[in-house]
Amino acid sequence: MLRPIPSIERGGPMRILSSRVAASVGAVACALSLATPAAAQTGSGRLSGLVEDATGALVPGASVVAVHEPTGVRHDTVTTASGQFVFPSLPVGPYTVSGTLSGFKTRTVTGNQLTVGADLSIILVLEPGNVQETVTVAAEAPLVQTTESSVSTLVSEKAIVTLPLNGRNPLHLIGLVPGVAGHSSEATSSSGTATHYVNGDRGRGITTTQDGIDISDPVIPRGELTNAPVNPEALQEFRVITSNAKAEYGRSAGGQVELVTKSGTNEVRGTIYEFLRNTAFDSNSYFNELQGIPKEVLRRNQFGLSLGGPIRRDKAFFFVNYEGQRRTQETSNVVIVPTDALRRGQFRFVTAPCSGQTAAQNRPGCVDAQGNPLVPVSSYDLAANDPRGIGLDRVIQNETLKFLPLPNDFSVGTASTPRAIAGTRPPTRPWTR
Incomplete structure (x- = not known):
């Protein structure tokens, strides 16, 4: 949707740009004005719903506010003539959604968990009363997705952090999704790679995006193999779509994997970690013992840190992550x-x-x-x-x-x-x- 850009008046002298610079600025401004958000391309989610009164009648013109609870960032909209509202592209996380209109109590629903690639629908029921009065209720997670027909599974941050990962590649968890078959023996090998087959595809038809950017391997897009390393400490969650993907997805006939990275919040949080593998903790393999070969040397240290917090509360935030690896490995050939x-x-x-x-x-x-x-x-x-x-x-x-x-x-x-x-x-x- 195109929106007019308000004029800005400033005091002081004005400089005249050259025709080449003015043309460049105009082209950039035109490109920016034509850009519209696409929920599937930004690693975000969609929040929509209805505003009704106590009798079930739709309420037009009501103000709806969605506040991202971890950051305090506020998003505003107004219901249409049919009482509908929509936030087409919001960062993932819990939201507090409020609806207000003169002559009605303010209705507030907290804990609306918006996940990546999801379409969360809620209904705000306004009761007659003073607008200063507030009715607050806690949101309940829907048991069935009713707004779309695609089949998908969310891999949460808790699963990413708590489940064991060989080589610390969180995309190996794709193999836990219903409808996905993979070579678990490959995932536990020294190379730490795996091939996933989504609903019977040939194992190289998975498109992987991170914050809306395609990071799939251009030769073999098999899900866990990406152009950019995926660090579990920097990953908030990801969704795997295995069937009936919407028209906004494309490229591959297999699954769609949407990754979203973490962002800073109003609280300062961080982690420091190290994962160690060493020959001293390992036993020799059966075949090495059979040939009289000593166990191979393996010394691998994976370490790093992450830190996020506010730059300006409720306005700007930061998140940084570093991970390093030092490895000495000997293999029998x-x-x-x-x-x-x-x-x-x-x-x-x-x-x-x-x-x-x-x-x-x-x-x-x-x-x-x-x-x-x-x-x-x-x-x-x-x-x-x-x-x-x-x-x-x-x-x-x-x-x-x-x-x-x-x-x-x-x-x-x-x-x-x-x-x-x-x-x-x-x-x-x-x-x-």
Whole structure:
């Protein structure tokens, strides 16, 4: 809706802008005047309802005020000729809604909990009396959503804070929503990733927005994988729409995830936290024990703080959050490495079938646990038979192969290049969000 901009008169000299600057200012002003709020794009909710008298008749022209209880920010509107009022885009949180009209008592309903992406509808009943008299009642949460047909689930701040999160990614909680199936084994793996399937989609059809901004991964929008890290300490709540999404949503055929971040309030609140994982608290895995490999080194510290409060009470607020991560991790990898003979340029191959075979083929069963051949073999010395007489590459021999361990498992691979199990340790990397 377009609204006229009131003129402002100020004393003092006036400066004339150049035509280029004036045109730029005019374009910006035009863009701002044409911008209208969209509830689905701002991480907000919609509050609407009716004002009636004691007989059930609709009351037009009544003043309706919605006050955000944590911040004291006030929003005003007037009922239409049919007694309706609407606040199309409000920040989430509890609201106190009041209705007043001359000749009626003021009706106040407290604790109206508005959540992200929700359409909260209330009815204010005005009783005859003095406008200075106030009737205050506590709101009751509706049991059934009657204003729209979409199917959704709200993940509250309490669930985000209290439920365990591997890697502290709150979007893993999408897997708890009815209609969503996910790989829980992936969510508990070392990578801490998961794929979610909403009502049978292929696992990459989820659109995720944060405060109305699309943060979905542009390649694989699978919900928990986003362009921007999502910090649970900075997240107030989020809603997962699994079916019958309204026309204002788009892009993906699967679910819609709406995140809303925290804001400062009239009270100063903050948290300081650290989450620790260390090798000293872990046991070795079954497969490492089977191969005689010690447990991998893992030292991970996730720490941070958040703080919010008022800049000017009931007017302006601040909220800041910092999270850092320090991690040193060692993982066991199965790789193919050359034997000592192969490093010297000696290729060997079987000349007779191995056990259970009808033809001579290099197979793990052709050698014993120490790599000794169980069938006749032949070899070829590459260095000795080099027609140019150059021999083996010295850089490869002296600089590259020294980083590869010798094989320690001959149960898989070939007779010339058996398998090795080696450990690698990436450098410690700081990570901040």
